[in-house]
Amino acid sequence: MNGLLVTFTILIVISAILLTLIVLVQNSKGGGLAAGFQSSNQIMGVRKTTDFLEKATWGLAAFMVLLSIVVVGIQSNSRENVNDSMIKEQAVDFNNQMQKGTAAPNFGETPAQQPQQAAPAQKPAAQPEKK
Numbered sequence: 649m650n651g652l653l654v655t656f657t658i659l660i661v662i663s664a665i666l667l668t669l670i671v672l673v674q675n676s677k678g679g680g681l682a683a684g685f686q687s688s689n690q691i692m693g694v695r696k697t698t699d700f701l702e703k704a705t706w707g708l709a710a711f712m713v714l715l716s717i718v719v720v721g722i723q724s725n726s727r728e729n730v731n732d733s734m735i736k737e738q739a740v741d742f743n744n745q746m747q748k749g750t751a752a753p754n755f756g757e758t759p760a761q762q763p764q765q766a767a768p769a770q771k772p773a774a775q776p777e778k779k
Contacts, residue, residue, distance in 0.1 A: 652722060653719060653722060653723065656715050656718060656719045656722075657719065659715055660712055660715050660716060660719070663708050663711050663712050663715070664712060666708055667705065667708040667709060667712065670701055670704050670705050670708065671705060673701060674698070674701045674702070674705070
């Protein structure tokens with residue numbers, strides 16, 4: 649599973665780089681970087697070049713979304729029984745403490761050592777009453 653995740657992640661990075669390059673090449677309202685490719689515009693025609701770039705943009709965007717969903721699905725299936733969040737672990741721990749009756753608020757502080765309680769003072773011996 650780990651190799652599959654790495655492969656999909658590499659494909660997502662490559663498609664993101666290609667998508668960035670294609671967006672930079674596209675014509676904006678006036679010229680853009682595609683204006684420098686006059687020879688390709690003469691071969692394919694201006695309209696066909698922009699159609700290809702637009703379709704490639706949408707295709708790469710859809711490919712990235714699809715791969716991202718697949719990666720999340722694979723990752724969530726491989727970590728079913730693992731608490732992958734400290735918050736989840738603390739919530740489970742707090743619920744266990746609540747059931748035992750030992751829960752107390754912490755507020756992120758380290759617990760201080762509580763001094764030992766002194767033994768209760770003994771009552772003085774009863775003195776006989778004076779008459």
